[in-house]
Amino acid sequence: xxxxxxxxxxxxxxxxxxxxxxxxxxxxxxxxxxxxxxxxxxxxxxxxxxxxxxxxxxxxxxxxxxxxxxxxxxxxxxxxxxxxxxxxxxxxxxxxxxxxxxxxxxxxxxxxxxxxxxxxxxxxxxxxxxxxxxxxxxx
Amino acid sequence: xxxxxxxxxxxxxxxxxxxxxxxxxxxxxxxxxxxxxxxxxxxxxxxxxxxxxxxxxxxxxxxxxxxxxxxxxxxxxxxxxxxxxxxxxxxxxxxxxxxxxxxxxxxxxxxxxxxxxxxxxxxxxxxxxxxxxxxxxxx
DNA sequence: AAAAACAATACTATTTTAGTATACTTTGGA
DNA sequence: TCCAAAGTATACTAAAATAGTATTGTTTTT
Numbered sequence: 479x480x481x482x483x484x485x486x487x488x489x490x491x492x493x494x495x496x497x498x499x500x501x502x503x504x505x506x507x508x509x510x511x512x513x514x515x516x517x518x519x520x521x522x523x524x525x526x527x528x529x530x531x532x533x534x535x536x537x538x539x540x541x542x543x544x545x546x547x548x549x550x551x552x553x554x555x556x557x558x559x560x561x562x563x564x565x566x567x568x569x570x571x572x573x574x575x576x577x578x579x580x581x582x583x584x585x586x587x588x589x590x591x592x593x594x595x596x597x598x599x600x601x602x603x604x605x606x607x608x609x610x611x612x613x614x615x616x617x
Numbered sequence: 618x619x620x621x622x623x624x625x626x627x628x629x630x631x632x633x634x635x636x637x638x639x640x641x642x643x644x645x646x647x648x649x650x651x652x653x654x655x656x657x658x659x660x661x662x663x664x665x666x667x668x669x670x671x672x673x674x675x676x677x678x679x680x681x682x683x684x685x686x687x688x689x690x691x692x693x694x695x696x697x698x699x700x701x702x703x704x705x706x707x708x709x710x711x712x713x714x715x716x717x718x719x720x721x722x723x724x725x726x727x728x729x730x731x732x733x734x735x736x737x738x739x740x741x742x743x744x745x746x747x748x749x750x751x752x753x754x755x756x
Numbered sequence: 757a758a759a760a761a762c763a764a765t766a767c768t769a770t771t772t773t774a775g776t777a778t779a780c781t782t783t784g785g786a
Numbered sequence: 787t788c789c790a791a792a793g794t795a796t797a798c799t800a801a802a803a804t805a806g807t808a809t810t811g812t813t814t815t816t
Contacts, residue, residue: 481707489726519806538814541761565618586753587628614725658775677783680792
């Protein structure tokens with residue numbers, strides 16, 4: 479029932495870029511330094527965020543990363559899925575070959591877990607980075 | 618964002634006992650066989666459920682396990698916590714020593730995750746095994 | 757063309773997961 | 787009384803996931 483460290487880093491990297499605004503390009507090194515994230519690991523994560531269309535990258539001298547969308551268009555769910563793949567609280571719910579109950583994912587437990595999983599996904603989808611920025615201002 | 622296989626087995630073992638009713642003693646071997654769970658692994662899990670006060674064990678010939686409470690008094694949350702310990706979607710939220718943001722768990726991201734975590738815990742706490750049994754009957 | 761920045765792939769150490777093995781204790785019944 | 791059936795306790799282990807690191811390559815600006 480855990481998000482990975484990589485996802486936590488991703489959240490903070492996206493928030494960092496969100497503070498700068500949609501277009502602004504920032505070097506990975508700056509984010510790594512400010513957010514206490516190992517540079518090479520951050521680069522790997524930023525590439526995943528890039529493939530998901532959350533950030534854009536610019537190579538060469540003066541390059542870096544910027545948000546590819548406005549902060550209100552990016553949710554925690556988007557970032558989780560970009561880094562970890564589809565959210566699943568039980569592997570059985572995604573891939574029936576792992577359903578050790580031998581009931582093809584149709585037992586009462588797995589139906590219930592499926593509902594809870596849907597709630598979690600919906601909940602993560604309601605939190606945009608614009609919202610997080612606003613809450614941050616409030617302090 | 619995953620429950621472990623052990624937790625999944627625990628859910629099914631408790632449901633199996635719940636079907637029998639509160640007092641009835643069932644051998645681990647029977648549960649293992651019916652639910653497709655490795656026996657020794659199940660015994661380990663049942664011991665954890667025992668320490669959490671969810672099941673009672675009986676040793677010796679004719680021994681086994683029974684529910685220690687009525688099915689309506691046992692929730693998915695109880696079982697998750699018995700097997701995995703406290704629910705935490707980010708280790709930083711429980712143990713600040715792991716908070717790599719260097720902000721003592723007080724950044725905007727971690728506040729938001731904390732709210733979501735509370736929702737998940739509340740949600741798991743609303744699903745009792747009585748409820749699951751009832752849903753099962755409905756099929 | 758040199759240097760700065762990201763890209764891609766492969767590798768590695770650590771931790772967690774998912775069990776297994778071994779030896780022991782309790783209990784009921786022949 | 788003693789033995790077999792059941793759970794207890796501790797230690798061990800293989801495989802997978804996590805959290806990085808290393809190396810080499812490509813793009814872009816000056």
